Amino acid sequence: MPFKKEEKTKTEVEEAVQEIPEENVEPVEVEETEEVAVEEQPTEEEKPKGFFAKIKAGLSKTRNNIISSVENVLSAFTKIDEDLYEELEEALIMADIGVETSSYIIEKLRDNVKHKHITDGNLVKEKNIKEPMECKELLIENIKEQMYIGENAYDFENEKSVILMIGVNGVGKTTTIGKLTHNYMENGKTVLLAAADTFRAAAIDQLQVWADRNNAQLIKHQENSDPGAVVYDAVQAAKARNTDVLICDTAGRLHNKKNLMEELRKISKIVNKEYPDAKVETLLVLDATTGQNGISQAKSFKEITDITGIILTKLDGTAKGGIVLAIKENVGIPVKFIGLGEKEDDLKVFDIEKYIYGLFGGENEK
Numbered sequence: 212m213p214f215k216k217e218e219k220t221k222t223e224v225e226e227a228v229q230e231i232p233e234e235n236v237e238p239v240e241v242e243e244t245e246e247v248a249v250e251e252q253p254t255e256e257e258k259p260k261g262f263f264a265k266i267k268a269g270l271s272k273t274r275n276n277i278i279s280s281v282e283n284v285l286s287a288f289t290k291i292d293e294d295l296y297e298e299l300e301e302a303l304i305m306a307d308i309g310v311e312t313s314s315y316i317i318e319k320l321r322d323n324v325k326h327k328h329i330t331d332g333n334l335v336k337e338k339n340i341k342e343p344m345e346c347k348e349l350l351i352e353n354i355k356e357q358m359y360i361g362e363n364a365y366d367f368e369n370e371k372s373v374i375l376m377i378g379v380n381g382v383g384k385t386t387t388i389g390k391l392t393h394n395y396m397e398n399g400k401t402v403l404l405a406a407a408d409t410f411r412a413a414a415i416d417q418l419q420v421w422a423d424r425n426n427a428q429l430i431k432h433q434e435n436s437d438p439g440a441v442v443y444d445a446v447q448a449a450k451a452r453n454t455d456v457l458i459c460d461t462a463g464r465l466h467n468k469k470n471l472m473e474e475l476r477k478i479s480k481i482v483n484k485e486y487p488d489a490k491v492e493t494l495l496v497l498d499a500t501t502g503q504n505g506i507s508q509a510k511s512f513k514e515i516t517d518i519t520g521i522i523l524t525k526l527d528g529t530a531k532g533g534i535v536l537a538i539k540e541n542v543g544i545p546v547k548f549i550g551l552g553e554k555e556d557d558l559k560v561f562d563i564e565k566y567i568y569g570l571f572g573g574e575n576e577k
Contacts, residue, residue, distance in 0.1 A: 277306040277533055281350065288343040295343055296321055299350075307502045308533035312357075312540040319353045320346060351567055354536060358563045360545035364520070365560070367490040368395075372456050373446070373482050377475065377512060378496035379463040383524040385414060387496050387550065388458055389421030390558035391522075396425055397556070400455040405445035406431040407438040407478065408462045418460055424555075428452075438462065439477045446485045457489070465511055472515045479516070493519050494547065497538075499526040505534055509542045520547035522558075527551045535566065 280302035288295045296317050303313035324340050340349070367374075374391070378384045392402045404422050408414040412434040422429035430445040442459055449457040461478065464471050482491055495518045497505040505523075512518060521538060526549050535546050546561045559565075 277303070277308070280306055281347065285343045285346060291324055291340070291343055291346065295346075299346070303533070306533045307537070309503060309506065309537035309541060312533075312537045315540055316350065316353050316357070316536075319356075320349050323349045323353070355563055355567060357536065358539055358546075358566070360539075360547070360561075360563075364545060364547060367492040367519075368456075370490040371449075371454075371486075371488060372490040372492055373449070373486060374456065374458045375461060375475075375478065375482070375491065375493045376458060376496060377461050377463070377493060377516065377518070379465045379508060380411070382463075382496050382498040382501075383550065384463065384496045385417040385421065385460060387522055387524055387548075387558060388418065388460055389425065390550070390555055391548070392421065392425045392427050392458060393555040394558060395456050396427065401452070402427045402456045402458060403445060403449050403452065403454045404429045405441055405457065405459040407441045407445075408460045409434060409436045409438050409441060410462050410464065414460060414462075438474055439481055442478050443481050443485065446482060449489075450486060465508065468511070468515060475516045493517060494522050495520070495544070496522045496524060497534075499523045499534055499550075502534055503537070506537055506541050509538060509544060513542060513544065518544050520545055522546075522548040522550070523561075524550035527557075535561075 281299065284295070284298045284302050287298075299320070300313050300317040303316060304310055308316075324346070340346070376384055376388055388404065392404065395402050402425070404418055404427055406415045406418045406429060408418075409432060415431050415434065419429055419431065421427075428448075430441060430448055432441050432444075438461065445457055445459060448454070459478070459482075462471065462474060479491070479493075482489070493516060495509060495512050497508060499505065501508075509518070509521065521544050523535060523538075523546050526535075535549070538544060538546055549559055549561050549566075551557050551559060
């Protein structure tokens with residue numbers, strides 16, 4: 212049941228932050244082909260038998276694109292030379308990993324081979340590397356090293372937290388909020404949603420559907436109302452109800468950076484002032500099928516606000532899964548969650564070991 216807004220809310224918001232001039236919050240027209248058109252609907256298909264099987268199946272297109280290209284190159288050479296490095300780099304670039312990331316991986320490979328060592332955890336082992344196919348192991352180790360995000364990346368999940376969800380319209384942001392809500396509630400957490408994308412009635416309606424589906428509560432106001440007022444009410448409700456996780460949807464009007472920057476700044480200021488004890492996480496939702504365009508979006512949003520992690524959706528529907536590698540190298544923001552299907556439980560915590568397994572296969576399937 213939506214939280215009942217008290218009449219004094221407007222006054223309290225004005226006291227919490229200085230109101231933005233009216234011209235900065237004018238609603239901006241967006242195309243109709245947004246989340247409404249691409250909304251992923253959960254199905255009742257049978258689940259894969261194990262999590263590794265789900266990862267492997269979800270990354271099948273990416274695996275076929277990246278690994279087949281790499282192995283074709285390695286098998287075509289009888290010795291390790293500059294021609295091999297150039298062919299491998301080209302194969303990685305063509306797999307949508309990106310020029311900078313591919314160059315980094317190959318340069319690290321060249322260094323590994325030259326000094327005849329590989330990394331195994333914190334240990335460096337000496338190994339005489341002569342055969343081209345041995346480079347595959349080195350590539351795997353280099354990718355693992357590059358994608359390491361640190362031991363504290365998910366600390367926010369163990370504390371009272373506020374998650375600000377950002378991303379352009381059409382990337383599956385609302386659906387991702389629904390899946391994230393499902394995951395947290397399945398793990399026994401209480402979740403409150405805030406519909407702060409007030410410039411699209413469809414966004415509010417979609418979030419209501421997901422709230423109902425997950426039996427979660429939703430704070431919402433009327434279309435075109437002040438997003439800051441929505442977040443303010445949501446924060447007060449989260450504190451009063453001792454909610455574990457507050458997830459706030461936000462507008463995706465990237466084409467109007469000034470308005471969006473002011474809006475996100477205002478929302479962040481409200482959260483930090485009204486809920487200082489909460490851990491604040493800002494997650495950017497990107498569509499994996501857009502490939503390198505997703506990196507451009509990440510760079511643009513990074514100019515607007517501090518981003519703590521990325522959620523990469525629709526990874527199962529593209530051969531451009533190399534974007535996972537490219538994002539960390541090009542933008543410096545870790546991928547924390549990946550979407551591997553349409554069902555509610557198909558949003559997974561990003562695990563580099565499982566990602567590597569999904570790409571290269573292995574013996575650890577469960």
